Amino acid sequence: MLADEELDLPEIGERDLVAHFTRLAHRQYSVDAGAYPLGSCTMKYNPKASEAVAALESFAAAHPSAPDSMVQGCLEVICLVERAICALTGMKRATLQPPAGAAGELTGLLIMRAYHDAQGEERSKVLIPDSAHGTNPASVAIAGYETVVVPSDLEGLVDLGEFEKLLDDQTAGFMLTNPNTLGLFEKNIKTIAKLVHEAGGLLYYDGANLNAVLGICRPGDMGFDIVHSNLHKTFATPHGGGGPGSGPVAVKDHLVEYLPGPLPTLDPATGRFMQVQPAKSIGRVHANHGNFAIVLRALAYMTSNGPEGLRRVAEMAVLNARYLQARIAGAYQMPYTGDCMHEFVASAGEMRRETGVRALDVGKRLLDKGFHAPTVYFPLIVDEAMMFEPTETESLETIDALADALIEIAAEAQTDPDVVTQSPHTTPVRRPDEGRVSNPKTRRLTADMNAGR
Amino acid sequence: MSFIPHTDADVGVMLDTVGLDSTINLFDSIPDEIRLDFPPSSGVPQALSEPELIASMKALAGRNRGELVCFAGGGAYDAFVPAAVSSIAAKPEFATAYTPYQAEVSQGVLQALFEYQTLICRLTGMEVANASLYDGATALVEGVALAAAVTGKSKIVVGAGLNPRFRQVLETVASGHSWDITSVPLEGGVSAWPSIDGDVAAVVVQHPNYLGCLEDVGLVTARASEAGALSVVVTDPISNGILKTPGALGADVVVGEGQQLGGALNFGGPYLGIFATKDAYLRQVPGRIVGETVDADGKRAYALALQAREQHIRREKASSNICTNQTLMAIAATAALAWLGPQGLRRAAESSSLLAHYLADRLCEIPGCSLATTAPFFREFALKLPLPAADVIERLADEGFLAGVDLTGDYPDFGDAMLVAVTENRTRQQADQYVEAMNKVIKK
Numbered sequence: 001m002l003a004d005e006e007l008d009l010p011e012i013g014e015r016d017l018v019a020h021f022t023r024l025a026h027r028q029y030s031v032d033a034g035a036y037p038l039g040s041c042t043m044k045y046n047p048k049a050s051e052a053v054a055a056l057e058s059f060a061a062a063h064p065s066a067p068d069s070m071v072q073g074c075l076e077v078i079c080l081v082e083r084a085i086c087a088l089t090g091m092k093r094a095t096l097q098p099p100a101g102a103a104g105e106l107t108g109l110l111i112m113r114a115y116h117d118a119q120g121e122e123r124s125k126v127l128i129p130d131s132a133h134g135t136n137p138a139s140v141a142i143a144g145y146e147t148v149v150v151p152s153d154l155e156g157l158v159d160l161g162e163f164e165k166l167l168d169d170q171t172a173g174f175m176l177t178n179p180n181t182l183g184l185f186e187k188n189i190k191t192i193a194k195l196v197h198e199a200g201g202l203l204y205y206d207g208a209n210l211n212a213v214l215g216i217c218r219p220g221d222m223g224f225d226i227v228h229s230n231l232h233k234t235f236a237t238p239h240g241g242g243g244p245g246s247g248p249v250a251v252k253d254h255l256v257e258y259l260p261g262p263l264p265t266l267d268p269a270t271g272r273f274m275q276v277q278p279a280k281s282i283g284r285v286h287a288n289h290g291n292f293a294i295v296l297r298a299l300a301y302m303t304s305n306g307p308e309g310l311r312r313v314a315e316m317a318v319l320n321a322r323y324l325q326a327r328i329a330g331a332y333q334m335p336y337t338g339d340c341m342h343e344f345v346a347s348a349g350e351m352r353r354e355t356g357v358r359a360l361d362v363g364k365r366l367l368d369k370g371f372h373a374p375t376v377y378f379p380l381i382v383d384e385a386m387m388f389e390p391t392e393t394e395s396l397e398t399i400d401a402l403a404d405a406l407i408e409i410a411a412e413a414q415t416d417p418d419v420v421t422q423s424p425h426t427t428p429v430r431r432p433d434e435g436r437v438s439n440p441k442t443r444r445l446t447a448d449m450n451a452g453r
Numbered sequence: 454m455s456f457i458p459h460t461d462a463d464v465g466v467m468l469d470t471v472g473l474d475s476t477i478n479l480f481d482s483i484p485d486e487i488r489l490d491f492p493p494s495s496g497v498p499q500a501l502s503e504p505e506l507i508a509s510m511k512a513l514a515g516r517n518r519g520e521l522v523c524f525a526g527g528g529a530y531d532a533f534v535p536a537a538v539s540s541i542a543a544k545p546e547f548a549t550a551y552t553p554y555q556a557e558v559s560q561g562v563l564q565a566l567f568e569y570q571t572l573i574c575r576l577t578g579m580e581v582a583n584a585s586l587y588d589g590a591t592a593l594v595e596g597v598a599l600a601a602a603v604t605g606k607s608k609i610v611v612g613a614g615l616n617p618r619f620r621q622v623l624e625t626v627a628s629g630h631s632w633d634i635t636s637v638p639l640e641g642g643v644s645a646w647p648s649i650d651g652d653v654a655a656v657v658v659q660h661p662n663y664l665g666c667l668e669d670v671g672l673v674t675a676r677a678s679e680a681g682a683l684s685v686v687v688t689d690p691i692s693n694g695i696l697k698t699p700g701a702l703g704a705d706v707v708v709g710e711g712q713q714l715g716g717a718l719n720f721g722g723p724y725l726g727i728f729a730t731k732d733a734y735l736r737q738v739p740g741r742i743v744g745e746t747v748d749a750d751g752k753r754a755y756a757l758a759l760q761a762r763e764q765h766i767r768r769e770k771a772s773s774n775i776c777t778n779q780t781l782m783a784i785a786a787t788a789a790l791a792w793l794g795p796q797g798l799r800r801a802a803e804s805s806s807l808l809a810h811y812l813a814d815r816l817c818e819i820p821g822c823s824l825a826t827t828a829p830f831f832r833e834f835a836l837k838l839p840l841p842a843a844d845v846i847e848r849l850a851d852e853g854f855l856a857g858v859d860l861t862g863d864y865p866d867f868g869d870a871m872l873v874a875v876t877e878n879r880t881r882q883q884a885d886q887y888v889e890a891m892n893k894v895i896k897k
């Protein structure tokens with residue numbers, strides 16, 4: 001059972017290790033370095049005070065299986081964030097176990113399934129709009145449902161007529177982002193909710209875009225039954241180069257008994273925090289309490305802002321997006337005319353036909369100009385989509401500089417398209433060959449650690 | 454304390470540009486009936502300045518018993534985190550970036566993840582690894598999903614030595630997949646593996662198991678493969694410093710909790726889901742994978758590989774729904790493994806295993822204490838107690854120890870028992886003091 005040979009791990013001193021990672025860090029863009037208008041991801045500034053809070057030793061050293069009496073502080077943190085999430089979304093209770101948005105989706109869908117099971121109903125499908133994020137259909141499939149795609153209308157909103165046709169007694173629920181992934185508010189949301197509920201389904205809110213409506217309106221009041229939020233987006237926890245995140249799921253009264261357990265809860269009789277198992281719980285969705293240190297940072301952020309401050313966040317997020325859109329509207333095609341909320345989707349479709357410059361190229365050229373690129377090619381319903389979400393933490397000067405850079409790129413596309421299609425020119429590497437890493441003949445997915453350093 | 458930089462004058466200029474009178478008009482597309490006049494105040498914490506915030510959070514932290522010397526494990530360990538590793542993981546270039554979709558400005562994260570995949574393959578003895586999953590439990594679920602997809606079967610056989618919380622997460626997700634999970638009971642602390650039926654998709658073995666015992670992984674992988682099932686081995690990364698790797702023992706899929714590699718306890722998260730498998734199953738691997746390639750000038754470069762498996766391309770046909778993962782933890786694990794090196798990892802495994810055996814021997818000298826298992830163990834053991842475990846844990850806290858994890862609920866057959874873990878952070882002196890404290894508590 002004992003190994004006969006030593007593992008093949010790097011043998012380097014601490015000095016070289018630190019130098020290696022410092023070099024890597026120099027080859028990495030980040031929010032701390034500058035604007036990151038990556039749509040749908042809410043790449044706002046991550047306050048340093050939240051990091052200081054997360055570093056507090058008595059939180060960092062808390063063991064997840066310690067008896068409740070020894071971790072009252074942690075349990076209180078979870079309960080405080082749960083309360084705030086419920087207040088901001090208009091829901092009754094929430095679980096903080098899901099470690100990211102997609103995990104929240106799966107949790108919500110399993111709650112949906114448990115709810116229908118308890119009604120003695122077997123429903124087979126979940127509706128999602130054609131503008132939905134890829135995690136939505138993937139989560140639907142894992143939850144054992146069939147995905148049915150609802151088309152958007154010319155305004156970029158759920159096509160109500162088509163929606164009604166697709167909705168039936170096999171519909172377990174409808175998953176919607178609001179504002180949707182085009183950055184537009186689904187103004188018919190009350191009608192949609194009514195229709196879903198009349199058909200016996202549940203309405204699920206993908207909270208990726210909650211930043212737009214913080215303190216302005218609440219999914220609960222719109223008629224949603226299940227809401228996930230992303231603490232790594234709306235509540236400014238750092239994205240970690242791709243994670244960790246946190247995707248709490250909040251539900252209305254009629255679904256509380258299905259929430260994952262255990263659920264940290266205040267015992268009003270003793271004033272102590274304890275862990276409770278909801279009556280018909282779907283079970284655990286994480287081995288512990290979720291990404292606690294992310295939840296803690298979110299609490300620090302909420303507490304820094306307070307209720308008024310959070311509403312101000314939504315206002316400035318929307319103002320920044322609206323302003324950026326207005327500034328570049330002359331240079332880029334805007335496929336939808338509705339007022340955008342915290343983000344908007346432009347199209348490089350016409351630009352491509354006229355000049356050969358694609359959305360991808362605009363994004364790459366933006367890297368040369370010192371900014372991160374927008375999200376490109378999502379949502380799928382927009383040709384050559386470029387989704388911009390500036391977030392509220394970028395100043396007017398920064399938004400102006402970003403707008404100027406984008407306008408310059410549009411001009412370059414006309415006058416010197418090669419400079420755009422060949423971009424970036426200033427980054428450490430240029431257009432890595434992505435085909436090569438997927439081709440079985442050429443791909444290299446692991447390497448000799450000590451080579452080529 | 455706000456993080457919004459706009460002055461009133463800025464807001465004025467911007468509103469003018471977009472043709473609005475007031476910020477409130479920004480929300481005109483939202484129907485009045487659902488608009489709030491004021492933000493919800495009850496339930497949302499009131500705003501604090503930075504010094505007030507720190508003070509209030511310190512007060513909250515003070516409600517934990519933060520001073521206890523940790524002998525608890527069960528999937529979450531008081532691991533030693535070198536200062537260099539903390540410093541690397543705290544670099545804002547890594548911490549405040551997102552998914553490396555724009556490879557040109559993400560070579561740092563991409564190369565770190567490529568190195569992570571490489572080290573995970575070496576550590577587990579497998580051929581391919583992904584760039585991380587959420588935690589050990591969800592990694593297990595993904596491993597089982599891979600096995601079910603590859604075999605087209607739905608029966609899952611699980612050793613009772615699997616972390617009960619992993620098992621619970623597996624059961625939760627099984628409801629969507631209609632997986633049928635059966636248990637293999639324990640004998641002496643290890644699973645008594647039966648022969649495997651032909652309709653089984655996955656055989657799941659944790660090694661060392663939840664009770665610290667070493668399972669017969671070679672037997673499991675052989676039986677699984679004879680039956681046409683895939684073996685899914687839940688590994689402990691530190692144990693691989695001295696034990697044969699799961700790959701060497703024939704594993705088809707290796708998953709595990711990587712928190713011990715550079716991660717703090719953090720009340721259970723963020724942790725690190727390790728996932729590695731054979732090249733043959735690459736297309737079914739969940740989550741992101743980074744590959745080495747060349748750029749337009751022929752320079753070495755890194756990029757996301759095989760994205761056609763992922764949800765943003767394949768949607769409902771994707772191999773998994775995961776998008777945001779645990780990249781920062783993977784970077785910390787990479788730094789931790791490189792910091793340790795092969796000898797360092799071996800030393801951590803050996804020294805904690807030795808100390809765990811010393812501690813177990815000394816505790817078993819106490820009347821009423823004995824091991825609940827007979828199989829060889831690594832650095833964690835199930836201790837039978839003459840008193841209810843909850844009481845022992847509560848009383849040992851007064852002596853300055855987090856004594857272990859109560860096993861009574863999950864393993865009722867043991868009677869009063871708890872799981873005691875020793876990491877490389879524990880010293881002989883602490884072990885002696887622990888024994889002394891246990892003596893005192895039990896004699897009372």
Ligand SMILES: Cc1ncc(COP(=O)(O)O)c(C=O)c1O
Nearest residue numbers: 040100101102133135208776777
């Ligand atoms: C609209 C939308 N839904 C869901 C998700 C998935 O969230 P996560 O990456 O946290 O799993 C995203 C993330 O990018 C998103 O933009």
